[in-house]
Amino acid sequence: MRDMLQPLFRLPRRHKRTIQLLVDCVLIAVSFLLAMLLRLENWAPLTEPRTWAALLVMIPLSLAIYIRLGFYRAVIRYLGHKAIRAVFIGVTVSALSLPLASYLFALGIPRSVPFIYAMLALLTIGGVRFGLRALYLRSQIRHKPRVVIYGAGSAGRQLSVSLSHGQEYLPIAFVDDAASLQNTYIEGLKVYPPRQLGYLADTYGAERVLLAMPSASRGRRREILAELEPQGFPVQTIPGVADMVTGRARISEVRDVAVEDLLGRDPVPPNPALMDANIRGKVVMVTGAGGSIGSELCRQILRHAPRRLLLLELSEFGLYSIEQELRRIAEAEGLDVSIKALLGSVQHRQRMATVMKAFDVNTVYHAAAYKHVPMVEHNVVEGVRNNVFGTLATAHAAIAARVETFVLVSTDKAVRPTNVMGTSKRLAELICQAFADRRSGTRFCMVRFGNVLGSSGSVVPLFREQIQSGGPITVTHPEITRYFMTIPEAAQLVIQAGAMARGGDVFVLDMGEPVKIAELARQMVRLSGLKVRDERHPDGDIAIAYSGLRPGEKLYEELLVGDDVSPTSHPRVMTAQEVYWEWPKLEGYLDRLFEACRNFHHDGIRELLLEAPTAYRPQGEIVDLVWSEKQRRDAEARPAPAAVTRLRPALERQG
Structure with missing residues (x-):
């Protein structure tokens, strides 16, 4: 049946309408002739001119009514309640045209025929349409995965x-926790308690669960x-309320479960006064604007009306x-904000100072940094x-340009670091602390937080790809643990911390409970409907x-470095009090570090x-x-010891 229907449903719309018109002509005629036959109980009406005269009046009039009601604009496979009403109204008006035609043209049609015709036409004209719809849906059901x-x-x-x-x-x-809804029917589907999911799988072949609770808290x-x-x-889910309201997603867009749902951390509503303090009506600069944190800072700053x-x-x-995205947001939301895209490196002090002075910058969010631990470990000097x-x-440029507030985006890896990236970020904090101690007129503060979901290098998209490709999921260590936060929440808290x-100040964000990465991987596997393969479960x-x-x-x-929070x-x-060097001491240290970097003295940099x-x-x-490459080549070029040199000819003869 599916193969027979598909060519029909694939026809162009005008061909389908023509077919419907022709079929309706036949169905109207058949319904009227059967009505006459049932009323008069003989075949005589088929030979009478009045019967055919009535059809010549009624068919064009009925088709005109159907066209007016939009019969032929409806797609048969998607017919609903409105279509039933349209069929009923169309057939009723068509039936009423019979006594009118009989009176005007003196056709002598019995008074009961319009009622019989109406019932037959409802069965034929409506029945054919809904029958085709039922056949189509039935053919589709066999090929659809069944979901709860x-x-x-x-x-x-x-x-x-x-x-x-x-x-x-x-x-x-449906499955729902609410006892008042259980065992009722909604949209023709029964509502079950969650404990009966296994029954639904065994009895009705349910293959997956779609979570339709967009307004529920992450904890729930x-x-x-x-x-x-x-x-x-x-388990999959539908988009959140915010995405549907803004038009970024439709309710039918089923997605994988977001990891923020697994973490169950509900964001705290932002304080409008803190969000506006360093932004509204001001000139704001974001360094590293194309990065994961920098770009989200830009999105949120844009919506708080900077000049x-x-x-x-x-x-x-x-x-x-990021420039194109922000311009689209500004246009869609009617935001009158001047956006300037500037190419440049934060290492070029004169470029930074010139830009800040030219635009009279009030607030700087310094998010530009190399953050990938192994990458910086392999490229120490650039890191x-x-x-x-x-x-x-x-920071020098901000002071020279009389910037009001300078906010450094830092990282939890700056605390007792075991890598160059974390150490370099802690040194960046020391610079801001030293400049703040000098009281130059620019307020310096640092905001320290852990990993953000969805950033470059995040494990979550990597795990998803590995699950889709059949595994294995790669985790560095069974006990490795990390703090996680969503990018929007992190950016929001950075802005609010800067306002305080x-x-x-060294601000530390509350990251919630740490997450064991291996357990996160297991949860993602199980929520994909799969099982983790290990020694206890080899299958x-x-x-x-x-x-x-x-x-x-x-x-x-x-x-935190210490406990003073x-x-x-x-x-x-939270805010922490941590040790730092005053500027004169730090300045001499940075001069020596700069020389070591300029000369590529990696061992000197480590010291x-x-x-x-x-x-x-x-x-x-x-x-x-x-x-490493230089060390290898130096080792190869180093002359061999004298004893080895004397033995080499003998060794070569033996070899």
Whole structure:
């Protein structure tokens, strides 16, 4: 049947309308002739001129009525309640045209015929349409995966209707915690308690669960996912309320479960006064504007009405991408903000100072940095230059341009670092602390937080790709633990922390509970409807492979150097008092570090990093790629010891 219907449904719209018109002509005629036959109980009407005269009047009039009612604009496979009403009205008006035609043309049609005709026409004209629709849907059902919708609220009902007309999934039941809804029927589907998911799988072939609770808190979603995870169903979700309201997504767009739902951390509503303090009506500059944190800072800053927003980025493509995105947002939301895209490196002090003075910058969010731990470990000189001397140049420029507020975006890897990246970020903090101590007129503060979901190098998209390709999932160590936060929440808290700065503050964001990466990987596997393959479950689907800690990587990250931490007016932002060097001492140190970088003295750089008050504790030898290659070539060029030289001819003869 599916093969017979497909050519019909693929025809162009005008051909389908022509077919419908011709079929309706036949159905009207057949319904009228049968009505006459049933009323008069003989075949005589078929030979009478009045019968055919009535048809000549009624068919064009009925078709005109159907066209007016939009019969032929409706798509048969998507017919609904409105189509039933249109068929009823059309047939009723068509039936009423019979006595009118009989009176005007003296046809003598019996008075009961219009009633009989109406019933027959409803069965034929309506029946053919809904019969075709039923056949089409029946043919589709066999090819659709069967799903259960978790949540029988308005979002669940809309999703059910949308999926019923789509080709992706077939909803077979609702599941809801509310006892008042259980065992009722919504959109023709029964509502079950969550404990009966196994029954739905065994009895009706349910293959996955669609979570339709877009307005539920992340804490509640986490509880639901924890309940569903052991049952082995693939779990997907619909977009959040904000995405649907703004038009960024439709309710029928089913997505994989977001990791923020697994973490269950609900964001705190932002304080409008703190969000506006350093932004509204001011000239704001974001360095590293094309990065994951920098770009989100730009999006949020744009919506708080700065006078100007300056985007500074070294990557031409990154700068172009964020500029175009911000212009689209500004146009769509009617935001009158001047956006300026500036190419440049934060290491060029004169460029930075010239830009800040030219645009009279009020606030700088310094997010430009190299953040990938192994990458910086393999490129030490560039990592130090960008993270340390880039911050130094930008801070000098901010002072020279009389910038009001300078906010450094830092990292938890700056606390007791085991890698060059973390140490370079701690040195950047020391620079801001020293400048704040000088009281130059620019307020310096630092905001320190952990990993953000979805940033470059994030494990989450990597795990998804590995699950889709059949595994294994690669985790560096069974015990490795990290703090996580969403990019929007991190950017929001950076802005609010900067507004609370008095000068020299080290702000630490409340990252919630740390997450064990291996357990996160297992949850993602189970929520994909798969099983983890290990020694206890050798028949599982996805294995987890442990690759070993990468250069400079720690098992656990920390947010504080010491215990001297104080709360602020924001529940997710704390402030810490930490050791630093005053500027004269730090300046001499930075001069020596700059010389070591300029001469590519990697061993000298390491010694200097150990000397600073950063608590740097490297875990292995220098692994910089240039330094390693140079060491290898120097070793090959080094002359062999004399004893080996004398023995070499004999060894060669033996070999």
